[in-house]
Amino acid sequence: MNQRLMWAAVAVCLLPALAAGGCGGDGGAREGKVAARATAPARPASPPATAKPKPSPKPLPTRSVPRVDCARVQCLALTFDDGPGEHTGRLLDMLRRYDAPSTFYVLGGSAKGEERLLRRMTAEGHEIGNHTYGHPNLVELSSERIRSEIRRTQDVVRKAVGSAPRTMRPPYGSTDERVAKAVGMPQIFWRSDTRDWADRDANVVARRVLDIAAPGAVILLHDTLGSSVDAMKKVLPELKRRGYRLVTVSQLRGTKPFKPGGVYYREWG
Secondary structure (H helix, E strand, O other), rough: OOOHHHHHHHHHHHHHHHHHHOOOOOOHHHHHHHHHHHHHOOOOOOOOOOOOOOOOOOOOOOOOOOOOOOOOOOEEEEEEEEEOOOOOOHHHHHHHHHOOOOOEEEOOOHHHOOOOHHHHHHOOOEOOOOOOOOOOOHHOOHHHHHHHHHHHHHHHHHHHOOOOOOOOOHHHOOHHHHHHHHOOOEEOOOOOOOOOOOOOOOOHHHHHHHHHOOOOOEEEOOOOOOHHHHHHHHHHHHHHOOOOOOHHHHHOOOOOOOOOEEEEEOOOO
């Protein structure tokens, strides 16, 4: 009977001790460690990683544009409107192959996002002109909207190449005195329309270009049309064979200054 009482007393001690971590054992110490961990100061959070700035694009090597005396040399200016487009890079390859500096009348809306093509144009000796931002008929716009069309394209080109165009071409060749005053830039027209936008056949376009080619001519084409770019495979070597020096609009003008708002090379209508 006494043994049963003794074992009962032992059980009374052991059961709570096991639940609490032992009778007078290290349960209190473990609780202290847990409390210590709970109250330990949190490690400072690592600073968020910052995105590395994108490196600026490497400038393309710039080709020097030689002076040409078009009073003594048989000069001709090819001009390309409405780009840049999907065929512009291929056209630049051909122009470089035939040493044919040209003038690109770009749309600001098309040029935005194509900054590398713009830089390549200037680096390879071509001239960039302003063809408005969205190709509207300027005669139908208010003077303020005309200025906006010109200004926005000037900004796009300036940000891409470091300088703004010096000449412009009104879409559809549509202008008047009010437009001239609003744009405030020389307006560059052309000798005759190749109608490459209507007859999208490389052979037809090539024949028309070669038919209207003449010393001092400014010829209108579109680098947005694959057929017009394909036509250059015949046009460029043939113009070279005929002795033409291909130049930009400003080279063709030479030392004679352009006047703001003035109309130049309009040999039709």
